[in-house]
Ligand code: MG
């Protein structure tokens with residue numbers, strides 16, 4: 130059913146389809162994250178996700194996506210100052226990098242969309258603080274995804290969580306409705322004013338995706354027409370879940386029941402993939 134302004138309200142059956150697409154996408158994203166290590170190419174990370182989508186018979190939502198040129202890969206893989214839309218290729222990751230992976234899957238006509246930023250080996254404490262702030266922004270936004278509240282509440286919650294930790298959100302790219310199309314109305318920016326915007330209703334499904342910069346919020350697009358980087362060259366991070374508004378509160382559609390990711394802060398990442406904030410995050414106190 131279409132509510133006003135073209136916003137799709139999903140019924141219970143459609144939400145179950147969304148959940149299935151989200152689960153498949155999460156598994157592809159987890160496989161991509163698990164492939165991250167020093168020396169691996171960004172293309173190999175993309176292949177890890179593509180293999181999972183193939184196994185499930187899912188259609189990659191990003192491949193061929195219209196842009197300056199049709200998007201050429203299954204994921205976007207964005208390293209360090211690359212905020213979003215990095216094209217996988219021959220670049221080799223090295224110790225100390227942070228890498229943002231974004232993936233979209235279409236299963237039976239419904240889209241799952243989620244993203245994660247992971248460390249390559251040991252990373253400096255300030256890089257961890259950036260990741261913590263970005264994930265805190267995501268959970269703050271999820272917490273505001275309550276029926277009867279407004280999109281501005283979600284945006285403001287994300288902005289406050291990120292800026293309160295000393296980082297900046299992009300003004301150039303936003304979260305978005307997700308459903309039969311990867312990008313539906315409404316847009317949900319990572320900044321905004323509480324009490325403004327559209328009222329959230331059960332059955333709305335929105336991809337929340339804080340894109341956060343360690344330095345200034347200005348971005349630019351590289352000559353490949355896709356890759357978005359911080360203008361000042363400083364690090365950036367990106368976490369995303371597709372989330373449903375329900376009468377019982379927010380439901381993370383892109384969650385896995387029992388994720389297993391090894392590496393630094395494994396429990397922190399497994400709680401992200403499981404779609405629930407760790408206790409520390411829930412309390413607003415992020416730990417190392
Ligand atoms: Mg995404």
Ligand code: MG
Nearest residue numbers: 242336338369
């Ligand atoms: Mg998205």
